[in-house]
Structure formats: structure tokens, C-alpha cells
Amino acid sequence: MNIYSNNSWKAIVEMLKSDIYKGLSEEECEKERKNSGDNRVFVPYKNGFIASLKNFFSIYIFLSVAIIGVLFYYSEYVMGSISTAIILISLIIKIIYTKNKTNKMKFLQNLNNTTTKVLRNGIPKEVKSEELVKGDIVYFSKGSLVPADIRIITANEIKVDEKNITGENFLKEKFDSKIDEAIYSIAEMKNMLFKGSSIAEGEGTGIVVATGNLTELGKMFTMIMDASKNKHTLGKRVEKKVGKIMIILSLVAIGTSIGSYYFQQNLYGLCLSLFAIQVMPLISIAFLYGIILKKDLHKKGIDLVNMSTLDIINEIEILFMDKIGSVTKEEMIVDKLYVNNKIFESKEIIYNREVTIKRLIETIVLCNNSTYDADQDLGEGELKEVAYLKFANEKMAYKSMLEANHRRVFEIPMDTDKRVITTINKVKQGSRANCRGNVDAILDRCSYIMIDGLEKEITPEDVERIKAIDYNFSLEGLITQGIAYRSFSYTPSREENIENNLVFVGLVALDNPLNDDIEEEISEIKNRGIIPIMITDDNKIVATSLGKKAKLVSSNNKVISGIEIYSLGNEELIDTVSRTRVFSRVTPELKARIIGLFIKDKYKVAASGESLGELPTISLSNLGIGKGDAPKIIKNAADLFIKNNYLKGFLSIFDIARKFNDGLAKVQAAIITMLFSEIVIINTLPLINNNIQVSYIPIIIINVILAIPLFLTLIHSPRDDDNKFILRSIVYSVLALAAIYDANSSFEIVLVATLGAFLLINTFINVSIPLKRVSAQLVLFIVSILIWLMSVGGLIFLYGLTLSIFAMVKIGVIILINLIYELILKRCQ
Template identity: 40%
Template sequence: MEKYCINSWNQIVELLNSDAKQGISENDCGALRAKYGTNKIDLPSGNKIYRHIFNALKEKSAIIFIIIVILLFVLKSFLYGGISALILIVNLTLTIRHTIKRDREIGTLERLNFAQTTVIRDGVQKTIRSEELVMGDIVKFSKDSVIPADIRIISATELKVDEKNITGEAFYKEKFENKIIGSIYSLTDMKNILFKGSAIKSGSGTGIVISIGNSTQLGRMLAMLTYASNRKHNFGAMIYSTLEKYLIAYFVGIIIIGSYLVFTGQETQKNYFATALFLLACFPITIIAKLVFNRVIKNFLDDDIEIINFSVFNLVKDVNILFLDKVGAITKREMIVKKMYINNDIIASNDPYIKEITFDRIIEISLLCNNAVYNISEEAAKGDLDELAFIEFAAKRNIFKGSVESANSKILEIPMDSDKRFLTVVSKFQRRYRANTRGNVDAVLDQCTHIMIEGVEKELTEEYKNSVKEMDMNLSIEGLITQGFAYRNFTYEPSKSENIESNMVFVGIIGLENPLEDDIEHSINRIKDKAIVPILFTEESKLSAITNAKKANIIRNTNQVVAGIELDSLNHQELKDLLCRVRVFCRVNPEIKSKIVSLFIKDGHKVATTGETLGDLPALNLSNVGIGKGKASTIVKKVSDVFIQKNYIDGFFKIRYFSRVFDRNIDRGFKIYSMTILTELLVLLGTLIIGQTECLDFWNVIIINGLLLIPLSLIILLKNGREIGKNEVIIRALIFSIINMVSIYKVDGKEATIVPLTIISMEILLYTLFNSSVSIRRFSKELTMAMIALLIIIIGIAGVILINNIIPRYIIVIELSVSIIFLIIFEILARKWQNSLMR
């Protein structure tokens, strides 16, 4: 890209075999597309459905389930095989649907590929779709045009461009056609390049297409969405990886024992083998995952935290570097006018208002150079924080923006940009005109030849200049954000073509305070206590940043703060060395920010980064955890893992705490699932040994594994509980299977099917309630799930009795009642014993 900047536009036109007046030939477009590609940005929505199916089928767990289905049909257990196949299809369908939906959400950005563009081809001006552009096309643009590709400017007339989507800068950039002399360090230095996705705010011109489609700066940013999607969405893989460990262990065991049973040739033994396989296949894991997914997301939405990538609960656990933006984390989302420097004197914001010309003038300028809206009575505000602070300060002194604007009608506005860090509004009052300017103190002061002192315009001497700069420094050292104010009177209506922003009269400085969060020191200590290093990005001056960072306990000495301008000249190694000590970066552009993030990641750190604009996309994408915040756009949210509108430090720790609890709960869930399967397999083996032919049948497995585990899994996964050891799983499975065998002994026929259904179901239910500490004394979501589980057990038992036409004997009812009472007593004693060990 740099070669297009440092060479003249006619050299670029020649390099691309084009013509500034005639454009390219329509006949050459096909060859150019074949060589360079199209101007269409590829997005994930283009993924074919077969890819999603293939990705789902290549999971080891899916392969095991497929093998089980095949074996069941080979064993001629068609009912078992059919239901297992149905469960497999449901699991795969939900998994595939989730991945397709995720890609389609990103694919809504496809509209960026479609727009109308004016080009010159064969000397004729025509309108085409932007996706039809090719390298070397000559493009015409004017006010409100959206740039369709990366373009080197050939001619420009008063051209100002909004590049916020690309560079992240909120200022309009002035662009020109001349080649750039000197070094180019970032995108913001490319003042003769227009980037795809940026908007023309004023002026017009022509240019030549130098980059298209995925090769454009915007294309590279959007490509990050696909990369982030593939790299970060790992929660499902983690779940299936854990499931595979249990499946493989049980599957291998069942195959070894089952193979022996099949080779003996007895039909009954083959049925046991088929039932054992069905036990494993009858597990609606994706239904459980979907229900848990929805519940967790809803719970966090109630706390104003939007979980975009569910895998954030995996990613957040190991974070050891937390990049923070000042507003919304360190400071409140508000600014307050704290001090004012006018007439060579400091005025505090709480000083009584005395009508005076200089004071009234600085307030007037602050309201005219202001696009915010603030309703004092309704406390409704919309606009930048500094502009809202000016309006509020003036309103408390009964000076209102509406009244000032009605007396000073706006003629034109000259916006702020990154080179000229001040804005100017020309207004008409009575029969005269005035240019009102607000912005960076040094930048404003450089445009001034006079200064207003007690209403009188005096020559701006070096003594006055030094006094202003010294006061600006002192206010910054106090941690205030400073802005300078100036004006220039005209006896005629000035035009944009003349140098309006010169020979101005300096009025004064307003110092704004962006208050620290009330408990910020506690928050920063909380971050450090978790062995996480907080690193701050801020837009304030270095002096102000030092003061506020010390107050917030982020830094201890001044060499831990560095300004963006100091980083521009550093090479890769120098920047890397600097990062070892720096904890605050001031006025850093998005390109440098992403470079800083990438260096930490390359060193093996796990990084969480916050962002709000498209300029933050590279940093959000590179980081292990991307946190969208504030007024983040749709694209920023898509590439982020989580969106936290307000205090994202608290939100970060809520996610981090839940991730650790959730991780333990997933482990508990799989161990209770393992305990259930092991108990059932031991019961099957026991009944085979004692010759009980009818015990765990089709309906038992469907009710326990297919239905009961759903509400119980929700309790386990959403409610914090006690950890479960591997030995406990084995011991409990043995105990539960022995209780079942004792109860089944000497029970004949279909009546035996009631016993394991009742006892195993109640075992799992009671164990889940005790392990998760679910109280039956107060209503809760977990108690509701427990009641649903109990209802499934009761309906299931009644259904089995009706299906098998069983009339339970009195002795069976007594046995089951005694077993349930024993289980309750056993759980109570076991819990007391475990509690005593923990003391």
C-alpha cells in the first residue's frame, strides 16, 4: 500500500495500465478479474451446508454413535437402532443448525458488497455495481459517496472523508492527490488514499482503484470475523471432547463383553448387548446443551451482559492481561467542567456566576461548537461527554444552548480532524459574522494573534502564550482534560475557500474532569489480586493520564506511561522492550493498539481487550477475549466474544467467576452421567448373572437416559455444587447397583422392570439435589426442575405399568419404599460425613 502513497498518481495510473481520462477498456475487465479477483468481500455466509454436516460428523462422539446405530441394526434390534438413529439425527441437526445460524448472523454483513459506483470506461462515464469494479478502474466520487474499493486519489476538491470505519478516528480527514514525502507509519498517514467503506463528507474528485475485495483494508478487517469464528468458537469442541472420553471407555468395555456374548450365540445375551449399546446412544446431549445455553444467556442478559460467543467461558479463565479503555472502566461516563482559565485567572466551577464579557464569550463558543442535546428537566442527554458537560455547566447559570443558537445562526462548520485538532463554527449574529473555535489548546493557540483580557482584545505576546501553556500544563497535571477556545470577527460572510481559522483571538481554557469510578482502586486491586495485569488506553494527555493512573493505582511511576506519538518512531524490538514496563498508553491509534496486543499474545500471554469502533476490530480479533462495550456497532459485536455496555470490569469478573463454576458443573454433569451409565451396566451384568431376563428394557432407558437426565442436567450445570471424585462415581455405582439387585432378586417377569426404573431414577434425583444443595424450603428454578424430574419418574412408572399390564404386588411396593427411604438416609449421612471432612 505504501508504494501507492509515495509515488505520483500518474505513475500509479501507468503502473496499473490505465488512463486517467479514458479509464480501462470494458474488454479488459474479464482478464483483470481473472488476475486480481473480484471486488466482493467473502463472508462466512458462503459456507455450504455440506461443510457444516461434515464438521459435525467428523467428531469422534458422532462416529461412535453412528457405529452403535449400525451395530444395533446388525443385531436386529430395530427398535433400539431406530430410536438411536433418531437421537443421533436430532443431536446432529441441532449442532449443524447452531453453526449455520452463527455464520448467517455474520453473513448479514453481505450488504457491504452491494452499492452503486460511477466509473469511466472507454472514455464513457457509467454507473455499475461496486462488486464489478476491477483493478485500475477510474472512479468518480462526491459528497455522501461511499467508497467502493481502496482508491488512490487522482484529483480532489476540498475533500474531507469520514474514515471512522477503517481507522477508528472520529475526525474527518482532509485528503489530497499529491504524493507523500517522508515515512508512512500508519493508515492515518495515507492522506492520498481513500479506503473502502469510508464516506465522503465534503468535496469531490476522481481516483484509481488500487485494491479490491478481500485485499482492501475493510476486507482484511471483515476476514477477521471468519478467523475469530473458527478460532474462538471452541465450547462445543470442548464438550464433545469430554463426552468422547466417557463414551470411548464405556464403548470399548461394552464391545469386549458384548463380543463374547454374541459369540456364545444365545439370543438373550445378544439382547443384553443391544441394551448396553442403547444405554450409551440414548443421550440427548445437544438438547441439554441448547437449554443450558439459552438459560445462561438469559441470566447474563438480566445483568446487561450479552454473551455473543458462548466459548467465552472457556477463553476467559486463563486471561492474565486485561486491556482497558479509560471511560466506562476507570472513569464514569460523564465529564464535569471543573475549572476555567480566563483573564489570566482561574475560576472554579462552583464560583458564583458574575456576568462578564470574556466569561460569556467562552461559554457562548462552547455551546455553538457543540452538537450535543441535553434536557435538564428530564435529565436526558445525547452527545459527546465533553459537549454535554459544557451544556450542563452553562444551563446551571441560566445560559441555554437553544437561546445562544437562536441569536447566532449557524452558517458553516469546519470539522476537526487528526491533523487540525480543533473545530470551527461560523455563525451570524445581528449583521456580523463570527468564527468560533474549540479544540486542543496548543493547536488553537497557534492560530491566534490576540487574546481577550476582561473583554479587551490584546496582542498575544510570548508572555501571554507562555502563561496559557503553563496553565494548560498545570490543569493537565491535576488530571483535567483541557480545551482551548478562540474566535474571529468578520464584517462580511466568510467562505470556506479563505483561511477562516487564522488571526484569531484566544479566549481561555476549560478544564474538564472525567471522574474516577467510586470504587476504582478496589476494582484495580481486584484485577491485580487475580494475577491479571491491567493496561490502560486513554485519549487524554500524558500529564493528565499520569495523574489519573496514579489515583487509580494502575501505575507507581511516570515512566509507566507513554504517548502514542512516542511509539511511532520505534522499531519492533524497541516497542517490545517498552511493553515490559508500560501500563498506560495515551492517544494510541488502532493500528498501534493492535500491534501492542499482538506482541503480548506472541509472548504467550492470554489477553482480554475492549473495543467500541471498527478501528478496534484487529485488537478485538487478535485477543483471546474480545469485549465490546458502550456504543459498539453490529460488526464490532460480531467479532467480540461478549458485549458489556456499562461497567465492563464488573462484567468481566462475573463472566470469569461463572466460567470457573460452570467448568466444575460440566465435570459434575458428566460424572453423574457416567455414574448413571455405570449403574445401569452393572445392573445389566448382575441380572445376566442371576438369569433375570426382563429388567432394564426399552422404556426404562428412554425414561431415565432420554428424559430424566434433561431436567437433572439443568440443575447440575446451572447450580453450584460439590465436586465429585472418580472413586465416588465407582463406589456409588456399585452401591446403587447392589440395591437394585437386592430389590430385583426373586422378582419375576415384567414386574422386574419397575424396580430399576424407580430405584435408579430416585438415586439420580436424590443425589443431584443433595450434591447441588437444592433447598425444598423455598421456590427456585432448580426446585422447579426437580419437580419436573419427579413428575417424569411418576408418569414413567405409571406408563410402564400400563404398557406391560402389570399389577404390582404388595411386597414390591414395600421393597421400593424401603429402598427409597434407605437412599434418602444414605444421602443425608453421606453429606454430613463429607461436610465433617471439609471442616
């Protein structure tokens, strides 16, 4: 983009072979559209079905297809059909998941479905924004949504809201002149308009220099999509783990089936064993537990957008923290004031006692766009402004009363150049400009100073003294603003140089308190081997003070400001950034650049974002964290969204990830125990009991209907590191075979009764189920018991059988033996 800013608009029009009087012809537009495409920002996701097919191939899928092939080859059509249905369900889940990711980005069509006034064949006309091409001459005015990246040709007092692009909250003044000096960021391109921003004031014309995904906004979204492709790892990891289990158990099944084939002269045992393996519910359990986990976290203000966060978080090496909401509280407090050449504590201030103090309080209330409800102690708006209103309210200077007596005429918003905000309000004898903003910027505009209610010319000594006080406030970590005003005997117009010849009133110093547990949280982050780095919009002095208070830095050389970074060469930049722990006055664009350096050096980075300008930050990071009141696009693009105190939320995910992975390991061990026992029983039972063969019905009951709720309960248990599942499998097999041995026609009922009971006992003993309150674990366990009882009853009804007293006593004794065994194992842990 620099080439367009560093050249005159005439050179750009000539370069793009356009004409400011005629524009492009329809033929030229069509030719350019064929070469470069249209002006739509599109999501680079492929069709959901195709993408799912691409992800379909894995060890799990290949083995499942192979098992299905074996089942159909040996005419086991029912088992083959059930196995096929399970594979299809897995594919459907993947398609839905991919489609949901695509649908989240459909809001981009809102950017494409606007209209634009364009010059074609010398005639101004309205066209759809998606029809714009490079070289088009376009018109824009107040309220227009910028339809493409545009080099300004004529500018009539243009002010633009570029928050969607740069993340900055200020309006930007734009002009048509070329920029001669070096440009380091798009925020400095004052003669350019970017797609997705909006015209707040003024009007003008320009020439389109980039369209569609070649615009800055389009590049941003492409970056998001490309980066997110490598972030969804959990599903692949679970499938890989399932594939390994299937390979091992399939080999066990083949081995045991070969032994029984000599006696049976058929491979039914192998088919049933493979079927039992194929319907293994680990993937379903992980998917369902993910849904439950997301709902639980949502209640705490945390959205687990990408389940793979539970994988990624353990790899994080660097955490970029925004100051507010992590290091400091989301509130500011008026701490001190400098007025009448004196420093006052806020509690010392009395509103109506002295003219200068009264003028200062009225200014911070009238030059304010926020609200504050004293009854609920709740404010809405910028933190500084809410702090001013709360302070004024305590002094009985109420915004509603002041605004009723001093009606606002208009506002001159703050921008990145002047960093001053002004409102014009009516007073008894005319109007008054109420101004506040950056102390240096205010002082540069002041010709007078009010002391003890009297205005006098401001002297260099006054300015030096004020700057010294401001410096000392900054050393204390306080955030300052200068307060000034200007009186008019009439109502000035917007065109007048209102923000000049101001009267300086005083300084307000605000404290942004540290979070209560920040030192412990920083210490915990460091203990996990993660380097915490803070990014703040404060000046370097305030940032240094804050960094030391939060134990982020111990020396000044670990703090750097954004303007210093721009002056560094590549080698200096890498060396400086690598040792810096606090970055001050950093724009979202520079923040993304810094993170990119760490990513390039193969560091695993977590970073947060709240505004659209921070989309690159979220997409570049290995773990992107949305926070606060972020718009929907940020929530969708992030891996993790935390509403409040995202640092505490970030740390809580470590324990959640550990419990999730430990739970999966526990379920994995339980599934191996279950399947190993079933394989042994399936292939041993015909040898010891007159060639009786187990049907697929008990396998469906145990492996699918009972296992899913039961193992969802088990997933909450702590991990058993003793790996006793092999011993447990042998015990299960021996006890179940002992119960089945002389069961004759009721053997399938006994199998479900015993093996189901073993799994229930294992879960109950190894999971701390709260019995005195309703919980998900308790509900799932009760559901599991009911399923077990109904399954046994259903089989009795299906086969028209009854169990003898001896059989029931025998089953009871075997279940009791298993209970004693599990208690012994638990005690030995």
C-alpha cells in the same frame, strides 16, 4: 499501500496500465477480473453443511457410529434408529451453528450492492461496485460510499469519514499530491480513499488500486474470520470429554456383558448397555445450559456471543482496557476554568456577571452537537459536550435559548490535523465563529485574548502562562480544551480562513472520574495473574496521572505515547511495549499492532473494541470484548459483549466460567453414576431373576426424558471434589436390584421408580434450590418430579399393571435408605 501514497498519481496510473482520459476497456476489465477476481468482500466461511461435516469427526462421533453399527448388526433396529436420530440432531445443531455464524456477516453484501460512476472506453457510466477492477478510473462526490481502495487523482476540497476503517471520529481532508515522508499507518495516507469509508464533502476522481478482499476493509474481515476459527473450543472439549467417558463405559459394558453372556447366550445386554451410553445427554445439557446462561447474562447487559469464552477466559494473561467505561466512568464533569488570568472552581462561576465568562459559556454551548435533559440528568453525545451542557444548565445558560438567539449557520468539523471544531452562529451585528479544541491548536490560531471583557493582542507571555496552566491541569489528570471565538460583521463562507485570528477566551478543565471500585478491580485482575494495560486517547501527562491514581503504574517510565512508539526500532519497540502499562494517544491501528506483538510472543490476550476501526483488535485477541454502543458487526465479531462497565462484567465471567465448568463436572459424575448403575443392572438382572431382560423404554425415560431437566438443575450445584460417583453407583445398583428382585412383570416400573428417585434425591440434596421464590432451578426440578411421576404412571398404564402394597412399601423403604445415604455423604463433605 505505501507504494501508492509515496508515488505521484501519474506514476500509479502508468504502473496500473490505465488512462485517465479513457479508463480501461471492457476487455481489459474482464481480463483483470479473471486474474484478480471481482470487487466483492466475501466471508471466508465454507458452506455450512461442508463445514459441519469437517467438524463432524470426533471420538464421540466415531464411537456413536460404531455403537449404531453394533445395534443394527444384532437386529436391534429400534435402538439403532433412535441412536441414529440423536447423531443426526447433533449434526443439525452444528449446521445451524455454522450457518448462524455465516449469516451474521451477510451485511457485507451492503458494501457490494452499491453503484459507482466509472470511466470505461472514454465514456463515464454507472456500474455495480462489484464490477470494479484494479486500474479503473472512478468518480466520487459528497455522499458517495467509497467502493474500493483508491489513489486520488483530483481532489476538490475532499473530506472523508474513515471511522469504519481507522476507528477515528474525525473527518479527514484528502489531496492528490504524493507523500514524500515515511508512512506508518493508513491513517496517514491523505491521498488514498479506502473501501467502506464515505465522502462527507467535496468531489474528485481516482484510480482503483485494490478490490474485494485485497482492500484494507477486506483484509480486516478476512483477519476476523481466520482468527475466529481457533476460538470456538468449548464444543470440541465437551465432545472430547464425552468420548473419553464413552470409551471407559463401553469397556465396562463389554466386560460385564462377557460375564453374563455365559448364562444368557446372547449379547442383548451389551447392545442395551451400549445404547444407554450412546444416548448420554451431556452434550444436550451443555447446549441447553448455554442457552439458559446466555439469556440470564443478556438481562445483565452481557451477551455471551461465543460460549467458548468460558474456556478461553481462564487462559488470559494480559487485559487491554480502554480508559472510559472501565477505569473511568462514562461521564465527564467541568471541574475548573481558567479565564481572565485566574483559575476558578466550576462552582464559583456565575454566568451573567462578567463578559468573558459569559462568552466562554456561550461558546461551549453553541459549539456543541450533544443534548442534555436536566430533568432526567441524561445526556446523549460526546462526553465532553454533555459535560459542557450540564455545567451551563447549572448556570442557567440553556442550549435551546442560546440557539434560538444565535442560529447556527454551519459547522467546520474537527479533524486529526487541526483538532479544532467551529460553528458559525448569527449574532445581532453579524456572525460569530465559536471554537474549541486542543489547547495548542487553539493558541496557534489566536491573535488576541479577552481579559475582563476587553480584547487585546495576545503576547508570548500570555501563551506561555496559558500553556503552564494547561500543563498543571494535566498533572492533576484533568482533560483540557481551549475556547476561542472570532466576530464577523457579515456571514462568512466555508471557503474563508475562519479558524484564524481568533480571540482566546479561556481553558476548561474536565474531570473523568475513576470508577468507584477501580482499585479493587485492578487488584483482583492482578491477583488472577493477569497484567492490566490501559489505552487512552489522552495526552501522556493526563494518562500518567490517571495510571497512578488507578494503581496501574507507579513510575513514569511505564507510560508511552503513540508518537513515541512510531519512532522506535523493532528491538526497542518490543522492549518498551513489554514494560509499558499505559499507552496514550494510541490509534485503533496502533492498538492492533501492539496487541499483535503480544500475540506473537504467545501471550493470551483479552482486549475490547467499540468502533469498526477496532475490528482487528477484537479479531486478533484471544478474547475479543465488544462494549458500549458498538455497531452490530462488533457484537458479531466479539466473543463477549458487555454493555456497561465491561471491566466489572469481564471479572464476573470468571465466576460464571468456574460455575459452568464445575456444573459440567458435577453432571458428568452424575451421568457416570447413572450409566454405571444401568450397565450393572442390565447385565446382572437376568442372572438373579429368571433371565428377565430390561427393554430400552426405561433407558429412554431415565437417560433422556428425565435426565435432561434434572441435570440442568444439578449443573447449578457446587462441584463435589470427593469423586464419590463410583461408590454411589454401587449403592444405586445394589438398592435398585434389591427393589427389582421379586418385582416379576413390574420390574421396569420399579426400575424407573427407584433409579429416578435416586437421581431426584441426589439433585435435591446437592443443589441449593430456592423454595421461596420462582427460579429456573425450582421450575426444572418440579418438571423433573412431574416427569418421574408421569413416567411411572405411564408405564403402569402401558403394561396394565398395579403395584402391590408390599411392593410400594419396599420401594419406599429403599428410597428412604438412599436418602439417608445421600445425607450422610453430604454431611461428610
